[in-house]
Amino acid sequence: MDREQAGTLFRQFLETLPRGPATHLHILTDADGDGLPAGALLLRALHVAGYSNVTVETRGKFENAWMPSVHERLRRLAPEALLIVDLGARPDPILPGVPTLLIDHHAPFGTPPGAVLLTSYGTEPTATSGLLALWCAQAIAPALANELQWMAGISLLSDLGDKAPFPELAESKKRFGVTALKNLTSLLNAPRRTAVGDASVAMNLLLRVDTPKQALSQPSAELDALRAAKLEVNEALAIARKSPPRFSTRWRDELGADMIAVRIDTPCQVHPLVAQIWRPRFPKAVIFGVNVGFRPGYVHFAGRAPKPVNIVKFLRAHTPAGADGTFGGGHDQASGGALPVALWNPFALEMGWGPELQVNSDA
Numbered sequence: 001m002d003r004e005q006a007g008t009l010f011r012q013f014l015e016t017l018p019r020g021p022a023t024h025l026h027i028l029t030d031a032d033g034d035g036l037p038a039g040a041l042l043l044r045a046l047h048v049a050g051y052s053n054v055t056v057e058t059r060g061k062f063e064n065a066w067m068p069s070v071h072e073r074l075r076r077l078a079p080e081a082l083l084i085v086d087l088g089a090r091p092d093p094i095l096p097g098v099p100t101l102l103i104d105h106h107a108p109f110g111t112p113p114g115a116v117l118l119t120s121y122g123t124e125p126t127a128t129s130g131l132l133a134l135w136c137a138q139a140i141a142p143a144l145a146n147e148l149q150w151m152a153g154i155s156l157l158s159d160l161g162d163k164a165p166f167p168e169l170a171e172s173k174k175r176f177g178v179t180a181l182k183n184l185t186s187l188l189n190a191p192r193r194t195a196v197g198d199a200s201v202a203m204n205l206l207l208r209v210d211t212p213k214q215a216l217s218q219p220s221a222e223l224d225a226l227r228a229a230k231l232e233v234n235e236a237l238a239i240a241r242k243s244p245p246r247f248s249t250r251w252r253d254e255l256g257a258d259m260i261a262v263r264i265d266t267p268c269q270v271h272p273l274v275a276q277i278w279r280p281r282f283p284k285a286v287i288f289g290v291n292v293g294f295r296p297g298y299v300h301f302a303g304r305a306p307k308p309v310n311i312v313k314f315l316r317a318h319t320p321a322g323a324d325g326t327f328g329g330g331h332d333q334a335s336g337g338a339l340p341v342a343l344w345n346p347f348a349l350e351m352g353w354g355p356e357l358q359v360n361s362d363a
């Protein structure tokens, strides 16, 4: 998937819209530093290209695009077409009969019946959703895409880091400033990690501003909210990072690495950060941040692996019966899942972790 292919696929999808530019097109996007700029870029480019009836929302806490509660909300909105962005790809239907385009870069499980999948998965290096969105925007609103090029830069920084091998990142840094890009990326990622987990304030900011410096220097209610969210998350992380690592060597042969679990207990989504923080200490192991306090009755975990260890493959081969379709999603070196406590406990034993990883189901 390159720029040209993405642009062509996007234009082809727009040509199938039932009422052309008047079609109510709804964007559901991930709440992180990739999904947010992707959604904002798509909406703003579509507006400029004459699509006057486009709406956007960010995924709420615990949500994915295949939950009945999410489908119910989407149905009430009654969109005539859907863009599902940065939320993975699964074979189950979303809104049957509604033209749907998925824009994504995660390891897909399949494509919903009748939907179109625009994915960079399988192409190295793998473009983020925000970069795919930039390529789509370039195909329909090139001047605006050029002005908002930094949004793709944010998505690359957020998902792939400072060394992402894309010329678009170098261009963003040069035109818009590394510090401003990094500071804004960090702030945009804060709301979805808070206990409430609502990132709409971050989206509102991206729908309004034209440069990262404007976002950071112009006083606004959105900026205040992002700063407050970051404080909340930092406090939760400061506590979580004191938890000790727990080791398992059981799957060394199959996985090609030992596994380390760090158990934390917070309503904030800091388990991926905890996994990330421990990586330099154990660069050859797979690290799991295991959060028993994120969602009542559930254990959420996020794993990070060194190359070439493939945890998507490993987790999909060890998915407990009854797990939902998000288990083992993500990327080859960054994956995880969520399990009800009753499924987590046997899974943790199976993984080779001891009593420290068992969760009291009454808690």
Ligand SMILES: [Mn+2]
Residues within 6 Å of the ligand: 034, 035, 086, 105, 128, 129, 159
């Ligand atoms: Mn992403």
